[in-house]
Amino acid sequence: MKTIRSSxxxxxxxxxxxxxxxxxVAFAARFPGDNGQRQPVHTVYGGxxxxxxxxxxxxxxxxxxxxxxxxxxxxxxxxxxxxxxxxHLPETIGDSRSMASLLARDSASVRTSNYPxxxxxxxxxxxxxxxxxxxxxxxxxxxxxxxxxxPDGEEDGHAASAAQEVATGMTRGTxxxxxxxxxxxxxxELAQRALRTLDVFLTTLxxxxxxxxxxxxxxxxxxxxxxxxxxxxxDVFEALEPKLGLPSGSLRMEFMIETTQSIxxxxxxxxxxxxxxAARGRATAAHFGTYDYTASCNITAAHQRMDHPACDFxxxxxxxxxxxxxxxxxxxxxxxxxxxxxxxxxGEALTTDxxxxxxxxxxxxxxxxxEHIRHSLINAFYQGWDLNPAQLPTxxxxxxxxxxxxxAAATERxxxxxxxxxxxxxxxxxxxxAATGQGLLNYFIRGLTSGAITEEEALTTxxxxxxxxxxxFVKIMKGRRDSQPRSGAGV
Numbered sequence: 001m002k003t004i005r006s007s008x009x010x011x012x013x014x015x016x017x018x019x020x021x022x023x024x025v026a027f028a029a030r031f032p033g034d035n036g037q038r039q040p041v042h043t044v045y046g047g048x049x050x051x052x053x054x055x056x057x058x059x060x061x062x063x064x065x066x067x068x069x070x071x072x073x074x075x076x077x078x079x080x081x082x083x084x085x086x087x088h089l090p091e092t093i094g095d096s097r098s099m100a101s102l103l104a105r106d107s108a109s110v111r112t113s114n115y116p117x118x119x120x121x122x123x124x125x126x127x128x129x130x131x132x133x134x135x136x137x138x139x140x141x142x143x144x145x146x147x148x149x150x151p152d153g154e155e156d157g158h159a160a161s162a163a164q165e166v167a168t169g170m171t172r173g174t175x176x177x178x179x180x181x182x183x184x185x186x187x188x189e190l191a192q193r194a195l196r197t198l199d200v201f202l203t204t205l206x207x208x209x210x211x212x213x214x215x216x217x218x219x220x221x222x223x224x225x226x227x228x229x230x231x232x233x234x235d236v237f238e239a240l241e242p243k244l245g246l247p248s249g250s251l252r253m254e255f256m257i258e259t260t261q262s263i264x265x266x267x268x269x270x271x272x273x274x275x276x277x278a279a280r281g282r283a284t285a286a287h288f289g290t291y292d293y294t295a296s297c298n299i300t301a302a303h304q305r306m307d308h309p310a311c312d313f314x315x316x317x318x319x320x321x322x323x324x325x326x327x328x329x330x331x332x333x334x335x336x337x338x339x340x341x342x343x344x345x346x347g348e349a350l351t352t353d354x355x356x357x358x359x360x361x362x363x364x365x366x367x368x369x370x371e372h373i374r375h376s377l378i379n380a381f382y383q384g385w386d387l388n389p390a391q392l393p394t395x396x397x398x399x400x401x402x403x404x405x406x407x408a409a410a411t412e413r414x415x416x417x418x419x420x421x422x423x424x425x426x427x428x429x430x431x432x433x434a435a436t437g438q439g440l441l442n443y444f445i446r447g448l449t450s451g452a453i454t455e456e457e458a459l460t461t462x463x464x465x466x467x468x469x470x471x472x473f474v475k476i477m478k479g480r481r482d483s484q485p486r487s488g489a490g491v
Contacts, residue, residue, distance in 0.1 A: 031324035036471055039328045040138035040178045041450050042395050043287070044386045047146040048162045048181070051139075053169035056176045060135025062389035066338065067128070070362045071393070073100065074124035078116070080363035081370045081394060083123065083401055085116025122404060127396045130451060135392055138178035138383075141166075143197050144185070144222050155193065159200040167208035180218035180254070186229040195236060202251075206244045213250060218284060222256040223292060227271060230255070230278035237282060252282050258289025260296045263317050272321035283327060286318055287385070290332030306334060306372040315379060331376040333385035338365035338394070366394045373398035382446055396451075403452035406443065414440040414461045418480075437473040445471055 008016075044059065052058070071077035075096050078086040090096045103110050103121045111118040141162050143155065150158075162181070169175035181201055184194040198219065205213070221233055230253075237251040255275050257263070265271045276283055293314055294304040305311075311332075318329055340358035344350045350358070369391055376384055377399065386395055417437055444461065445468065447453035458468060467476045 035326045042386045043138040045140045045142045048141045048143050048158045051141045051162050053165045054174045056136035059389040063131050063392035066390040067393045074120040078120035123400045130396050136176040139176040141181045144182050159197045160204045163201045163204035178216040182220035185223035211245045218254050220254045225261040227274040227278040230275050252284050254285040258292035285328035287330040288332050307375045330383035331381040334369045334372045336365045337388045338362040338390040369394040370398040377402045400452040403447035410443050418462050441473045
């Protein structure tokens with residue numbers, strides 16, 4: 001047997017490895033990865049003066065009403081939003097009813113024989129179920145753009161009344177799973193007003209609830225330009241918590257990335273990682289503000305849109321700065337609302353032309369919303385803003401279609417990948433290497449947490465629920481290798 005020679009002593013190797021340990025520990029602390037918690041698929045913003053304890057339920061009812069009025073069956077909805085193959089779906093009432101009946105009897109056979117019809121039916125059914133069960137996942141009580149500048153006494157009153165409504169919602173179980181407030185920006189003119197609103201809201205809320213905050217409660221800080229603004233909010237959190245009897249660290253914040261200075265600071269570096277440092281462990285998400293950001297780039301109103309190249313650049317900067325930190329990323333909002341232009345006066349009916357125009361306007365806005373959401377999803381922004389209840393059907397439809405359309409291919413690729421125990425494998429015309437394993441796993445994790453795919457569908461990959469919940473492809477492969485009997489064992 002050939003003698004293997006080396007030049008470094010074992011002690012030298014140990015010392016070399018030990019020298020990098022502090023850097024590796026610091027790196028792991030800064031980039032801990034996904035924390036495994038559920039991320040909402042959207043945030044609905046509404047003026048603080050309008051918020052009530054049952055606002056999420058009322059928005060859900062309005063969303064279902066809009067869907068029933070402008071897309072009374074899956075095939076109308078699919079054509080409106082441009083689902084795959086929607087141009088081949090039945091158009092007459094009789095054909096639609098016949099296909100709906102067949103889907104109700106034997107959905108599996110329709111999936112094989114008429115995939116576009118199955119897709120339309122599946123997406124529509126899941127959207128209706130979601131709107132009836134949990135239409136709003138995250139709600140932000142807004143004291144900024146959706147509220148405006150009002151007299152101090154009026155804003156004090158709305159801060160207190162909104163807090164009382166949140167307390168009522170906690171008692172009745174009517175709040176969205178995630179909730180919070182957006183205060184005004186920390187500018188010279190508005191910083192004191194923002195802090196006053198935060199103080200009044202939290203003080204009123206804690207007094208009404210006996211010292212308890214809602215689950216998943218966040219404070220959103222808009223139009224950040226300097227790390228010092230983040231520091232200021234965290235300092236206030238630390239001052240408020242003992243005064244309100246809240247546990248240390250219970251107040252958490254979100255960044256709003258909507259100024260050019262947040263992307264690139266005066267010294268040429270990026271402020272994005274500096275914001276995270278300034279947050280001192282209290283930041284949970286970074287939300288992109290499309291319209292303020294494009295305005296700060298001097299882009300004219302006609303071209304301020306979600307898919308503008310300037311927005312793509314900013315979002316890519318956010319991804320690079322926050323990848324691996326555990327921070328949730330959220331895209332902005334589509335500001336073209338699916339609102340019908342004609343309303344019937346009391347005792348009167350709309351004309352045929354008016355009804356046609358109403359549907360055309362709503363469908364056009366729906367399709368644009370879906371296109372924007374799909375653009376976000378392709379670029380790994382799995383959350384966005386919604387501004388109107390009529391956008392909720394398309395929020396869920398876009399997400400569900402995105403994951404369902406890729407389900408068969410992703411299932412085959414991941415199942416084959418697992419069968420090969422992480423070795424590179426070829427499926428169709430897509431070549432997977434080991435790094436792709438985590439990407440495929442992320443697809444199913446996101447699909448599951450968003451409600452787009454079911455546990456039963458995810459399990460067809462060959463993974464167990466425990467493996468899916470561990471969220472790490474490396475750990476799954478290691479667990480499977482460790483569970484295999486070693487050569488010669490048990491013989």
